[in-house]
Amino acid sequence: MRNGGLRRAMAATAALGSLLTALTTLTACGGSAHGGGADVGKGARTSPVAPTDPTRDPTRIPGVADRWQRRIPADSRQVVAVYGNGKDSPDSTVVLYTKRGSAWDRVRSWPAHNGKKGWTTDHREGDNRSPVGVFTLSDAGGVRKNPGARLPYTRSAGFAAPRWWAKSYWHDFDYVIAIDYNRIKGTPPNDPTRPEGQAKGGGIWLHMDHGSGTSACVSLSESAMEYLLRTLDPDRHPVVVMGDRADLAG
Template sequence: MRSFSVALSCGRRVGRSGVGRVMGAALACGVLWGAATGCDHGAGVVRRVPGGAPGAVTASPGRPVVEAHVPGVGERWWGRVPASSGQVVVVYGEGRDSAESVVVLYQKRGSAWERTTSWPGHNGRLGWTTDHHMNDERSPVGVFTLTDAGGSLEDPGSRLRYWQDDNAFASMQIPEEAHDHDFDYVIAIDYNRAKGVAPFDWSRPDGEERGGGIWLHLDHGDGTSACVTLPESGLKTLLRVLDPAQRPVVVMGDREHLQS
């Protein structure tokens, strides 16, 4: 078990020896849904999954799913995705008050978006909010850039700038074995944080009351304080695939909010 100073919570300040003040987080993912077409875009045939969730799609065996528009994300939020972005991570929350979600990676191929892969995960244990505040235990709905990463373990090949600091991350663990590896790898979500600094940097441009320290990190089987979690294989994939030159962003929220 790693040492710790104070029980960690997304958006909650904790003390630790030798590193200063830090913010931690625990994340989750959402359930994929949205309108799908039955068109053949050449790279793959998109079709509904029999008996699946509304808008759930799959591809012909061995072929990727390609969409002209990322499904399940309405114009309100899609309009906030920079035109220059070529990679979008969408967190589809199961419900406004649910901690269950699915994380899906989309990459732009020409004018279409390819659904590369997806993973189950979790978000804030009380669900989602469009007005996140410290300790509300809800993940913020919105579109945020992804610029910095880190973890207690060595860089697995991240294309994002990576900070490895075992002392910093170990001090944020809570005293439960289930959380012992939460921060082996993390990707900072640029909600109320300075870009170009380590994920555990305390800077809060919009004020401490707005929370912060919200990350993508390793899943521990249930809801978080505000972060989004996914399996280790998924996090390593994102670290190795997300390219700063593609200006990656995360679009996250419950399905109802995302479709608005």
């Protein structure tokens, strides 16, 4: 009897250990291990601001090499940094930085998508890659009414995605912010003028996300777009610094 009781006790202990291991695994996968409030849909929360890295130079945008840092205008006080996961990856992270004095503060971050084939330093029409670089942000618009944008906002049904696209794409251009790549500043984002020629591509925007890569734009959730529209201020001369992490840091 004593041996039987011992065996039952050992089996119970082993079962309890297995249960604790499983619970620990679930917590790591579904808890805060991957950033907590990831913004992946309507109404989702933004990722929390990371603790300050004591080794980071606060006067620089993290992960951005000198050649790109120098292209950020001296009067810019807002930077939207798009960190691509890889040169051929459609996945990225967007981080908003605001300059206070000489220091760049990390404000918010969101998961995002970029060109379905990744990134390029020589973007061409139809290559399905997002251009690497530093570009100003000067105009916004979309199908929906102005949500309180500080940038000049053009509302027009002309932004609507073609209805022959998959239905999951129809909301893409409900809100857009023009990235000033091969376009004329001060015009609606859907102005077709291409100062450097059609082959150079254009119509590259921040816009609403459909859950996968884009033709060349950067896409974010509805709540992220609303936040950026209400926050980006022409008086702070906002710019986007965008590219895969290796190109930005190299």
